[in-house]
Amino acid sequence: MDHRTTRRALLASAAGLLTATTVAACAATGRRPATAPSATARPTTTPGSSSTPTATPTPTQTATPIARRPLPAGTVTALPEGTPGIAWTVDDGASSDVVEAYARFAADTGTRLTFFVNGVRPSWTDHADLLRPLVASGQVQLANHTWDHPALTKLSDQGIEDELVRNHDFIEQTFGVDARPYFRPPFGYHDARVDAAAARVGYSTPLLWYGTLADSGNISSDQIVGFAEQWFLPAHIVIGHANFPGTIGALPRLGKLLEERRLATFTLDDVFGR
Structure with missing residues (x-):
């Protein structure tokens, strides 16, 4: 299936997906539906109601199952209060070695991760066999970070859609999952026009962060752990990157930090209903 065919299919299904997402968000927050997500929308922490439990946290963490909440409208930067x-x-995947290290770390520890994939990076195909069982079980979630990491605010509407659809194709064909509705705009650059274009192909939820490991560049393992000590806190969405070797050395210590703080790890699908 070529990208034009996929784009038509996504456009056809996106309307229903966006409507369902918006209705669920309005039921939780009491807000009126918007025709497109707002670039300035603040993340909501208003609890919804659901009896569907998530998977339990990792074996080394406190077992604290939670109920899924309705997915809020607009940009999400944090988990619901009390999570x-x-x-x-984890973004990008410039280093095949770091992607492998993350996958093995997840398999060994049970840590639940959400990867924001750039399909252009060979790392994701290099380690597809290692990742597929984790993705199939739901321990690892895949989301859309565009095909090759452009600043979306500099692209045309068609260019934005093409970036997301091409990456959607890659994720679906390689791992057999639908990454919608979450996308992370490269560099965090997005606005109302970007959000509307993304929503037209089913990517209705821009997902940012509330804490960073600051490892998009080449920093030391000690520095990464220092940032984790600052940001590994309840209800935070923390961004890391699979780009440089310092991350590999930090992973065991990051796992220990989670255990010491009795923090569970959750994928986005663990927390939010679609």
Whole structure:
């Protein structure tokens, strides 16, 4: 299936997906539906109601199952207030070695991760066999970070859609999952026009962060752990990157920090209903 065919299919299904997402958000917050997500929308921490439990946290963490909440409208930067752990998210994949290290770390420890994939990076195909069982079980979630990491605010509407659809194709064909509705705009650059274009192909939820490991560049393992000590706190969405070797050395210490603080890890699907 070429990208034009996929784009038509996504456009056809996105309307229903966006409507369902918006209605769920309005039921939780009492707000009127918006025609497009707002670039300045603040994350909501208003609890919804659901009896569907998530998977339990990792074996080394406090077992604290939580109920899924309705997905809020607009940009999400944090988990709902009271969430007893973090969403550890990982971007890019410039280093195949770091992607492998993250996958093995997850398999060994049970840590739940959300990867924001750039399909252009060979790392994701290099380690697809290692990742597939984790993705299939739901321990690892895949989300859309565009095909090759452009600043979306500098692209045309068609360019924005093409970036997301091409990456959607890659994720679906390689791992057999639908990454919608979450996308992370490269560099965090997005506005109402970007959000509207993304929503037209089903990517209705811009997902940012509330804490960073600051490892998009080449920093030391000690520095990464220092940032984790600052940001590994309940209800935080923390951004890391699979780009440089300092991350590999930090992973065991990051796992220990989670255990010491009794913080669970959650994927986005663990926390939010679609």
